[in-house]
Amino acid sequence: MPEETYAEWIEQQYTSALIILSVLIIVFHPAFHFILELLPAIPPDSLPLRLISVAVACVVLSGVLLVPALRRYSAWLQIINAASAIIITHLVVLNSDNHPMYLAASLTAVYGAQLSFIRLREWLLTVAMVVVAYVTASAHYDMFATPEGFVPPLFYLANYSIASALVAVRMQTQRREFESRLALQRSNSELRVITERLQNELVLAREIQQSLLPAPSPGWSRIDVVCFSQPAREVGGDFYSYHRFGEEAVALAVGDVSGKGASAALLMATSISLFNANVAQRTTPSRLLATLDQHLAQYTLPRSQNCALCYVEIDRRTVSIANAGAIPPFLRRRNGDVEWPDAWGFALGQGLGAQWGYEPVSLGVEPGDVIVLVSDGAVEAKNGQGTLFGFDRLEQAIKQGPAARAQAMVDHLRAELQAFVGATEPHDDVTIVVARIGASQPDDRV
Numbered sequence: 001m002p003e004e005t006y007a008e009w010i011e012q013q014y015t016s017a018l019i020i021l022s023v024l025i026i027v028f029h030p031a032f033h034f035i036l037e038l039l040p041a042i043p044p045d046s047l048p049l050r051l052i053s054v055a056v057a058c059v060v061l062s063g064v065l066l067v068p069a070l071r072r073y074s075a076w077l078q079i080i081n082a083a084s085a086i087i088i089t090h091l092v093v094l095n096s097d098n099h100p101m102y103l104a105a106s107l108t109a110v111y112g113a114q115l116s117f118i119r120l121r122e123w124l125l126t127v128a129m130v131v132v133a134y135v136t137a138s139a140h141y142d143m144f145a146t147p148e149g150f151v152p153p154l155f156y157l158a159n160y161s162i163a164s165a166l167v168a169v170r171m172q173t174q175r176r177e178f179e180s181r182l183a184l185q186r187s188n189s190e191l192r193v194i195t196e197r198l199q200n201e202l203v204l205a206r207e208i209q210q211s212l213l214p215a216p217s218p219g220w221s222r223i224d225v226v227c228f229s230q231p232a233r234e235v236g237g238d239f240y241s242y243h244r245f246g247e248e249a250v251a252l253a254v255g256d257v258s259g260k261g262a263s264a265a266l267l268m269a270t271s272i273s274l275f276n277a278n279v280a281q282r283t284t285p286s287r288l289l290a291t292l293d294q295h296l297a298q299y300t301l302p303r304s305q306n307c308a309l310c311y312v313e314i315d316r317r318t319v320s321i322a323n324a325g326a327i328p329p330f331l332r333r334r335n336g337d338v339e340w341p342d343a344w345g346f347a348l349g350q351g352l353g354a355q356w357g358y359e360p361v362s363l364g365v366e367p368g369d370v371i372v373l374v375s376d377g378a379v380e381a382k383n384g385q386g387t388l389f390g391f392d393r394l395e396q397a398i399k400q401g402p403a404a405r406a407q408a409m410v411d412h413l414r415a416e417l418q419a420f421v422g423a424t425e426p427h428d429d430v431t432i433v434v435a436r437i438g439a440s441q442p443d444d445r446v
Helices: 008-037 046-066 067-092 101-117 120-140 147-211 261-279 287-303 351-356 391-400 406-421
Strands: 223-230 238-245 248-259 308-314 319-324 330-332 361-364 370-374 430-437
Touching: 008 046, 008 101, 046 067, 046 330, 046 361, 067 101, 067 120, 101 147, 120 147, 120 351, 147 261, 147 308, 223 238, 223 248, 223 406, 238 370, 238 430, 248 261, 248 370, 248 430, 261 287, 261 308, 261 330, 287 351, 308 370, 308 430, 330 391, 351 361, 370 406, 391 406, 406 430
Parallel strands: none
Antiparallel strands: 223 430, 238 248, 248 308, 308 319, 319 361, 330 370, 370 430
16 A cells, blocks of 8 residues: 655645635624724724635635535645635725724634645645735735734735744644654554564464473373363473383473563474484483483573473373472372372472482372372462462362263363453463273273
């Protein structure tokens, strides 16, 4: 869409100014005559002369309202309208004994300039027409026969000069305002383009980040695993992963990188890549987290970031938990009881876990038990009143949730969170991983 030029904008303004001036002339020119008649000390002036300017204003007003094509000539119609009104005012003064009224006549010029003219050239052309008409009329009435006769023209000249200066100043102010508005429109247009590009890049980044995550369900036979991850923004710092060790055991992990947005997303990509590369070596949970802590430190320490990660290994009838600053998993027994193992440790990327180690916690599991891993976005979800969802509500939701299938438990927890937060905008990523221990196969394989 081409930009509007200053000249085009001025032309558009003239239509509104012309309508306003026409209405003022139609209303106040005859009204001023009747007001003077109420003043006994003032001789009457000529109403027919005033009605001439009213007639001109009526024709002009009717034309621009009824014939839209005339609006392109609004500036010229404005000259005719204003010049006729000012000239008629001067003729009224010359045809009456109210010579002190030249003050009102000259003020008409000033007000006409302020109310009517947006561009200086139209005003100067109007002034030229008024001056010619006034000099011609004054010569006819022999106004210049005495030195005193030159006083009114000089007075008019001074006022017209002031009015011209006012129009010139206003025109420069309008030009600066228009240029500022145009510059603002350009900036907004550029900002929209940049915003759209950033949005497109964020959508692509989200797609790339989601592609780093494995499928929501691995489709294992003995262990039913379903994963869910929802970033609060276009990209986030949460992730999940799983791995199968031959036919004997599986590993689950939920990670949460500190920070928001692009920086968290980049560290998330690094964290999940390092996890997937190291988990396949099948070392102990403690050693795995210590190794990840060392590798991540070079990325996180300079930026004061870290990665909280909860790691779970399920081997036959045992679950081993190693936790690096994340929320320990909840274990719902098949009888409905919920356990929350005391497994804690330093977040990855600080170097402290590699120095002090990670103490794993081992628990026995049976078919029908459900293991639930969540990121802190689930616990710290807030409703409209700023209340946290909290550990107690989460534990109660797990206790009351369906345990027959992992997908049913994930759907239940998501519904509970959504019902709690309502329309409140999420402030943190939410990740949920549910694993249900199934019946043992004849060879007890996973």
